[in-house]
Amino acid sequence: MIKTSAIILAAGKGTRMKSEVPKVLHDVCGCPMIQHVVDAAKAVSSSVCVVLGQGHLLVKEKLSSDVSTVMQKKLLGTADAIKATKSFLKKHKGNVLILCGDAPLLEVSSIRKLLSAHKKAKAACTFLTAELDDPKGYGRVIRSSGSNVIAICEEKDASFEEKHICEINTGVYCFRVQDLFDGLDKITINKKKKEYYLTDIISVFVRQKKIVRAVKLSDSTEGLGINTRADLAEANRILNKKILDKLMAQGVTIVDPTTTYVGANVKVGQDTVVYPFTFIENDVVIGSKCTLGPFCHIRPKSYIKNGAQIGNFTEVSRSIVGEQSLMKHFGFLGDTVVGKKVNIGAGVVTANYDGTKKSKTVIGDQAFVGSDSILVAPVRIGKKSVTAAGCVVPKNRNVPNGKTIIGVPGRIKSKGKING
Numbered sequence: 001m002i003k004t005s006a007i008i009l010a011a012g013k014g015t016r017m018k019s020e021v022p023k024v025l026h027d028v029c030g031c032p033m034i035q036h037v038v039d040a041a042k043a044v045s046s047s048v049c050v051v052l053g054q055g056h057l058l059v060k061e062k063l064s065s066d067v068s069t070v071m072q073k074k075l076l077g078t079a080d081a082i083k084a085t086k087s088f089l090k091k092h093k094g095n096v097l098i099l100c101g102d103a104p105l106l107e108v109s110s111i112r113k114l115l116s117a118h119k120k121a122k123a124a125c126t127f128l129t130a131e132l133d134d135p136k137g138y139g140r141v142i143r144s145s146g147s148n149v150i151a152i153c154e155e156k157d158a159s160f161e162e163k164h165i166c167e168i169n170t171g172v173y174c175f176r177v178q179d180l181f182d183g184l185d186k187i188t189i190n191k192k193k194k195e196y197y198l199t200d201i202i203s204v205f206v207r208q209k210k211i212v213r214a215v216k217l218s219d220s221t222e223g224l225g226i227n228t229r230a231d232l233a234e235a236n237r238i239l240n241k242k243i244l245d246k247l248m249a250q251g252v253t254i255v256d257p258t259t260t261y262v263g264a265n266v267k268v269g270q271d272t273v274v275y276p277f278t279f280i281e282n283d284v285v286i287g288s289k290c291t292l293g294p295f296c297h298i299r300p301k302s303y304i305k306n307g308a309q310i311g312n313f314t315e316v317s318r319s320i321v322g323e324q325s326l327m328k329h330f331g332f333l334g335d336t337v338v339g340k341k342v343n344i345g346a347g348v349v350t351a352n353y354d355g356t357k358k359s360k361t362v363i364g365d366q367a368f369v370g371s372d373s374i375l376v377a378p379v380r381i382g383k384k385s386v387t388a389a390g391c392v393v394p395k396n397r398n399v400p401n402g403k404t405i406i407g408v409p410g411r412i413k414s415k416g417k418i419n420g
Helices: 033-044 056-062 078-083 108-121 177-184 198-207 229-249
Strands: 004-010 047-052 068-071 095-100 125-131 140-143 149-153 167-176 212-216 278-280 284-286 296-298 302-304 314-317 331-334 336-338 349-351 361-363 374-376 379-381 404-406 411-414 417-419
Touching: 004 033, 004 078, 033 047, 033 056, 033 095, 033 108, 047 056, 056 068, 078 177, 078 198, 095 108, 095 177, 108 125, 108 167, 108 212, 125 177, 125 198, 149 198, 149 212, 167 177, 177 198, 198 212, 302 314, 331 336, 374 379
Parallel strands: 004 047, 004 095, 047 068, 125 212, 278 296, 284 302, 296 314, 314 331, 331 349, 336 361, 349 374, 361 379
Antiparallel strands: 095 167, 125 167, 140 149, 140 167, 404 411, 411 417
């Protein structure tokens, strides 16, 4: 089996983003865009290397330890960036997959299709193209009268006729490694931009009569490169729609997909209903037969178990909500573990932060937390216990199982008396 190594180009400045944050670290559905690309690369390759430049230290911090990195010391174009990977690829004898760190919508299935076509054709290079109604800003795919690929022409160098070509280069390639480095040595600097274009390797191969193939994406949005904040918003919209479509296909009801946001690695169980204006961030698990929203915010590291109901104007952060528990009206749970069949009244807040550290609240099975109760962490509310409406439970004033706490500050009620 021919091994494939992946190179991800992420050295660009991203000046059009108007940001101090490196472009590839901007989030798309809750994950840095480069993480989407790394995950896709790992699915099809034996090793991954990211070419870094602008903001390299910040980007490197976000990459896992199994991802190699190299530096492009001077930003002299995409061909120069690939040359920087020579040490990484020196022992590699198979194929090289090249991806763009700012193109997070590319599906693994499309990459597999590219690799399959490359292998079948025994090509020196196979690359992905897309058909766009408005190809402005992209390199155009130039074909002969017989429809064979003969070149890729960057827009700044394109003629009037070439600018009307709607088939564009997505920047995703597969090369035989030896052909790649042989071809790189023959690329000359572009006189207008003073850069070495990787796209020029196509015409080099054609002159050498090497096999070049192009595979057209069935969904052109996969090739979207993010250069501006408007592009970023569009990528979020496209990916969120895909996520919601997948959840609905798995048996989740999304009442209004246009007003619902779900992160890229959220899991939602069958027969759960998500109402409009619900926002579910990454690293969240929602069980089956739950209801969420409307106007509900589930933040990372939260787990909503089967049958739980999280209603309107609620926020849950780093918390577990047990089976069949209810939090149906405005309130906040932070760093909280809620047991089974708990009722959390309107206006309940777990005060998890004291200005220095965050602490945990634990609420036992079948407890009843009255409206407007404030639970100051760290604190435990016992099984089948009750907090009276408006009660403030101070930190460390744990409520025993089956007991009631009342007042401000909260005091345990016992046999008709209030103990405080």
